Amino acid sequence: MRDAAVDRLAKLIEDSAVRKKRQIERPPELDGPLGLAEGFFSLFLLLLVVCCAIWSIQAAAWIDNLQVLTLDTLIAIIFGTWSVKQHRFASRWVYGIGAGLALLLALWQTIAAFDNDSIKAFIVSIQQWLQVTSSGGHSQDESLVMPFIVLGCLMLACVSAIALYRWRKPWLVILFNIPILLFNLNFLTDTYIFLLFLFLAAGLLLVLRFNLFETVMRWDLLNLRYSEELGWSVMQTGLAIITAILILSLILPGSYLNPSLSNLWLMKGSPLALVQSALGRVTGVQGATTAAPNHGNFTDAWSLGGNPNLTQDVVMKVQYSDPNDPQYLALVNYDTYDYGWAIDYAPADEKYAIKTNEVLTPEALATHTVKQTIQVVSSPQEQQPYIVGASQIISLSLPSYIVEGAGGNVAWLGNNVSMNTGLHYTVTSAVSSADEDELREIPMPANAPRQLPGNHGPEQDTPVEYFSPSIVTDFTMVSPALTRDGRIKALAESIVAHAHAQTMYDKTIALETYLRTNYSYSTDIHPQVSMDPILWFLFANPDKDGYCNYFSTAMTLMARSLGIPAREVVGYTSGTQENNEYVIRGTDAHSWTQIYFAGYGWINFEPSASFKTFTRPVLHQFSASTVTSNGTSGFTPPTTQAQNVQHKQNTGGNGSGSNSVAARIQQQLAVGIDIVLWLCLFLFVGGVLFFYLWWRRLFRHYSLAAQLYGRICMLAEWAGLERQISQTPYEYLHEVSSAALRAPDEVVALERLGHIYVRERWAAPDSEEARSPGGESSTLPGVWQLLRPRLYHYVAQHPFFLWHATSVAMHNVLTLLQRLRFHRKLQ
CATH class of the missing domain: 1.20.5 (Single alpha-helices involved in coiled-coils or other helix-helix interfaces)
Structure with a gap:
């Protein structure tokens, strides 16, 4: 037996020799023109992180022709990496020329995509944009946004590469890209959430891999010893932790949004809203132009322009207290229009918490209660945890909030509850029982009493004809641009004059009838981007068609121009009756108009062609409401809506898909x-x-012992245990045993295989050694069964063959380049 000190010395010499050998055997590309000391895996992770952000921009389809961004990103990352690694040219010249080339590339791609390679047409579009924006108008020319998006993506990719390879800070790469990814994901369906998971996995691995490389470089400078397997072990551990984090993010609860805080960014006048409005005005980009296939998408603000692209997925099943009295189900009420609808939020202290089954007293006259039992089958896409129910909800079997806007109730929000799949709850609504004669008695706001009587006390009833000044002010407001245009008001006045309408109700019916008879329902529309969507719908649409958002918005704006309080409502129609319940599908997502009648609250109207109009109750069809207050401290939401209605959607109306360019891009x-x-x-x-x-x-032409020995040698070499020519089978198997095996029975089994293979290979045929003990060869299958799992596991932990294959491929590429360079010199 050798002395222990000699063994230790031999081990040190061997480790040093092995390390030196591996340094010598490092692939020559590390020092060549295509070399990357940090490894090409880091470059791949960098590309993946940046591409996730870029792909989110492409999927959101802010404008057309964004498919070029992926190739632009690849070019910019290669340029940024090269600019750091090269030392031949001054950095200021490299980045200056790169910026100029990026600008030329952005302009060239814009002109090719939007102006048919015509520079003159591009210059004309710039002149038109300057004229529109300088006059305070809204630009709708998407082509001018293209250069900024391309330049921004090129800069993002190049700066990310510089942050990694020059500044040596991989966390900056994540910091630069994550805001863009998260922002765009807000406009995408849940299908694209995989981009976030991919980004997180690649980003965390990039930080781990690069920091490990930096640490190993410091250890080499300090001549510190470390295991050659450290890198892969750390990467394996990091990958396991990252996978666990991603899995936990999928299964742990995620309803942690604070509505009050989130509304700070959504309120009209907030910094984000001002920036978005300004960018939308000068660029014409109001958000993603259309939605991916969905079964309902409800947000605090949305723009007209894109097609709904609704699916036939079942969203919910509803049972009504009276199956013959189904209702439209509302989610959100909108009050402010500017190329689309938004909510003008009231202060946060006007959000009221409502207890489970607490009953509110409706303010409106002539109502009857309708109870709905709702079961959510597929949760709609919601920016807030909206709760659906017939208009004027007075009781809910869920803890909830009432959110108020400038003119009253905006929506009901779940208190730590949202419309997730499987939710089951009941809603009670105070539905209007007002008949047509009662509504005709309500005068126009201009002819109604302007103020309450001087001796009016809190215990006295408010006159039926009295309109709240705030409701009249907020819900008769039309944007300044449409007011200056004047065509909507002129058309509305012409419609009511031609119908000889005198009362507010008759004027509203005239507007509703005009839209239903003069326009057709279609989701395959192509509005002009150079004008307001409603102006296009009413006056410039040659086909005179559109879908519900256009019909309801047109009626709301025309009513407002006449001084009639009106608002936009979104939700679902009553669906299709099947047995004793109504099935509501994605194609039942809908918008309609509500008109405020003093005393009777908000009344539904259906301006969309192909939908049945609301049926008004007859006189005394319903008894007076019996709803009473239950500890509400006098709180009475100022909205009373809905009436007796039995709608059924035209089967051909609402289910067609989108043919817009953005939808095709996403598809x-x-x-x-x-x-x-x-x-x-x-x-x-x-x-x-x-x-x-x-x-x-493999090795099928050899004996069983030779086959097993050959496979073990191959697996060991794949794991980096290279077999030397000078080693005997005993020595090599001993090295494999020391590195890969742990259990004593595994070590004994490998030694037994080595003895059998050596005797079979080199013993004289007639010698005693050639004759293996009885039945020893029959134990070889059992030996392989014992060793195989351990060897497979060791190869998985040490995939040296991947690095070796990459090294060989790069060596072949460099060799080919050298040969080509040599042939060019000869020529």
């Missing part, structure tokens, strides 16, 4: 992702099958 992207995933799965399954067949046939 093509989704199809492309599916194709890539299926292709990867096919290649993986095919590769596994090919490897299985190849592995089974």
Whole structure:
């Protein structure tokens, strides 16, 4: 037995030799023109992180022709990496020329995409944009946004590469890209949440991999010893932790949004709203132009322009207290229009908490209660935890809030409850029982009493004809641009004059009838981007068609121009009756108009063609409301809506898909992702099958002992345990045993295999050693069964063959380049 000190000395010499050998065997590309000391895996992770942000921009489809951004990103990352690694040219010249080339690339792609390669047309569009924005108008020319988006993406990719390779701060790469990704995900469906998971996994691995590289470089400078397997072990641990974090993020509860705080960014006049409005005015980009296929998408603000792209998915099932009296189900009421609808939030202290089953007293006259039992089948997409129910909810079997806007009740929000799949609750609504004669008795706000009587006390009833001044002011407001245009008001006055309408109700019916008879329902529309969507719908639409958002917005704005309080409501129609319940699908998502009648509250109207109008009750059809207050401290929401209605949507009206360019881009992207995933799965399954067949046939012409020895040697070399020519089988198997095996029985089994292989290979045929002990060869299958799992696991932990394959590929590329360079010199 050798002395222990000699063993330790031999080990040190061996480790030093191995380390030196591995340094020598490092692939030559690290010092070549294509070299990257940090490793190409870091470059791949950088590309993945930046591309996740860029892909979110493409999926949001802010404008057309954004598919060029992926290639632009790749070019910018390569340029940024090269600019850091090269030392031949001054940095100021490199970045100056790069900025000029980026600007030329952005302009060239814009002119090619929007102006048919015509520089003159592009200059004309710039002149028109300057004229529109300088006069305070809204630009709708998307082509001028393209250069800024391209330049921004090029800058993001290049700066990310510089932050990683020059500043050596991988966390800056994440900091630069995560806001863009999160912002765009707000405008995308849940399908694209995988971009966030991919970004987090790649970003965390990038930080781990780069910091590990920096640490190893410091250790080398200090001549510190460390295991050659440290890098892969750390990466394995990091990957396991990252995977666990992503899995936990999917299964842990995520309803932590604070509505009060989030509304600070959504309120009219907030910094974010002002910036978005300014950008929208000068660029014409108001948000993603259309939605991906969905079964309802409800937010605090939305723009007209894109098609709804609704699906046939079942959203909920509803049972009404009277199956013959189904109702439209409202989610949000809007009060402010500017190229779309938004909520003018009141101060946060006007959000009222409502207890479970607490009953509120309706302010409106002539109401009857309608109870709805709702079961959510597929949760709609909601910016807030909106709760759906017939208008004028007075009781809810869920803890909730009432959110108030400038003119009263905006929506009901769940208190730590949202409309998730499987939610089951009941709603009681005070539905209007006012008949047509009662509504005709309400005068126009201009002819109604301007103020309450001087001796009016708190215990006296408010006159029926009295309009709240705040409601009249807030819900007869039309944007200054439409007021200056004047065509909507002129059309509304012409409609009511032609109908000889005198009362507010008759004027409203005239507007509703005009839209239903003169326009058709279609989701396949192509509005002009150079004008307000409603002006296009009413006056410049050659086909005179549109979908519910256009009909309801047009009626609301025309009513407001006449001084009639009106607002926009979104939710779902009553759906289709099946047995004793109504099934509501994605195609039942709808918008309609509500008109405020003094004393009777908000009354529904249906201006959309192909939808049945609301049926008004007859006189005394319903008894007076019996709803009473239950500890509400006098709080009475100022909204009373809905009436007796039995609607059924025209089967051809609301289910067609979107043909817009943005929808096609998103669909093509989704199809492309599916194709890539299926292709990867096919290649993986095919590769596994090919490897299985190849592995089974490997060394099939040799004896069983030789086959097993050959496979063990191959697995060990894949794990980095290279077999030297000078080593005997005993020595090599001993090295494999020391590195890969742990259990004593595994070590004994490997030694037994080595003895059998050596005797079979080199013993004289007639010698005693050639004759293996009885039955020893029959134990070889059992030996392989014992060793195989441990060896597979060791290879998985030390995939040296991946690095070796990459090194060989890069060596071949460099060799080919050198040969080409040599041939050019000869020529």
